[in-house]
Amino acid sequence: MAASRNETVRHLVANAPISRDVVKRFVAGESTAEAVEVVRGLGLPVTLDYLGEDTRDEAQAERTVQAYLELLDALHAAGLAVNAEVSVKLSAVGQSLDEALALTNASRICAAAEQCGTTVTLDMEDHTTTDSTLRVLHELRRSWPWVGAVLQSYLHRTLDDCKALSGPGSRVRLVKGAYAEPAEVAIQDPSEVDLNYVRCLNVLLAGEGYPMFATHDPRLIEIIGERARWYDKTDFEYQMLYGIRTEEQRRLGTRVYVPYGEQWYGYLMRRLAERPANVTFFLRSLASR
Ligand code: FDA
Structure with a gap:
């Protein structure tokens, strides 16, 4: 690290x-064209992430928005937009500068995605941004109820967040969590993180939303399959990162998270x-x- x-x-x-x-x-490459080619070649549903994290520079945030708009245009022109949504880090569109700016910028990306017939999911970053990201999600969903959120099973709060976001129309990507977080906010024992993932997936499968289970963990994937049958739930999906367990991606028909960009x-x-x-x-x- x-x-x-x-x-x-x-x-x-x-x-x-x-x-x-x-x-x-x-x-997937540094440019929009390279990313689109990778999407075409994969033949699986994808979510594209234009790489770039925390910025306090308004001009940089604007460049990120422009990159997403260019990407959505290119996917639409290539006839790939239906199976290709985008994932956005709010910190890359100005969240730490001003939450209102991040909301405005994310709204522009959502409007463009709607025009192309696709969707947007907000990535989740470190715990200091969770409340802000969920506030922005709430605002975006007033206009675009399909905007998705990521919830991290390592956070103590996440079971409650899953309950709050398990209603009709809600799209939640459940992950374990990728940031180094302190014990006050996050579970430290990996097997406890897995256990909490199982508690959360039960809530999401029992709910009325559309769960997106983003993990490469074979044990969790098996449990998800079993629990989905138990709840008789068919409207959910698996997701994995580009380049990881590619054979398993094909077997399950996962959505692939495809990062691209210079950063x-x-x-x-x-x-x-x-x-x-x-x-x-x-x-x-x-x-x-
Ligand atoms: P973990 O890393 O514990 O691995 C479990 C098991 O999976 C391993 O023991 C092995 O069997 C298998 N495995 C893992 N990697 C493998 C490899 N390279 N090859 C073969 N087998 C492998 N995080 C975050 O904090 N915010 C976010 O917004 C997102 N977004 C996101 C989107 C998507 C689509 C995915 C898949 C992941 C994220 N993440 C994320 C990252 C996530 O939090 C987590 O760090 C990684 O997915 C790794 O966790 P796993 O669930 O795969 O389990």
Whole structure:
């Protein structure tokens, strides 16, 4: 995780031509055109994430909005928009500058998505942003009831948030959570995080919304299948990250979260940190050229 914030490592990785293949395993490219090509090739439903996180710069937030508008146009023109929604980090469209600006910017992306016949899901970032993100979600859903949210099973609050968001029309992507969070707000024991995931998935499957189970965990995937049969629920989906368990993605027909854009470095380092085998894969590819 330290590498994701280390400028020397960033420079090394970004400038080694050999890294490109490895980056390509997890990131769809830097440009809109490359992202659209990957979507076309995958043949699975996707959600696209234009990479870029916290900005306090209004002009940068505007560039992110423009990137999403360009992407939605390109997906529509390619006839791919129906199966390709977008995921947006509010911090990338100005949340830490001004929540109202993030709401305005996210509204512009939602309006464009509606025109293209697709949807938007708000990513969830660290716990200091959860209340703000859910407030923005609430406002967006007044105009676009299909806007989705991500809830993280490692947070103590999430079971209650699942209950609040399990009503008709609601779209919730349930994940374990990817940020380093303190014990006051988050469960620290990984098996307890899994247990809370199961509690949350039960609430979402018993509810009237559309659950989106985003995990690569085979045990949880099996439980989701069993519980869905128990609740007789068929309107839900599985989701996984681009480049991870690709065979399983095809078997389950998952929606694939496809990141792209120039700011791929932090995202790649987080994926490598999550799984030692990915680091081995990365180092082997560096050594083999
Ligand atoms: P975990 O990492 O515990 O892995 C469980 C098991 O899955 C492993 O033991 C292994 O069997 C299998 N597995 C995992 N990685 C594998 C690999 N590379 N190859 C083979 N098997 C592998 N987080 C967040 O905080 N906010 C967000 O908005 C999002 N958004 C999001 C969207 C989507 C679509 C996904 C899939 C994930 C997110 N996340 C996220 C990230 C999420 O919180 C979490 O960090 C990762 O999904 C990893 O957690 P898993 O549930 O996969 O389990």
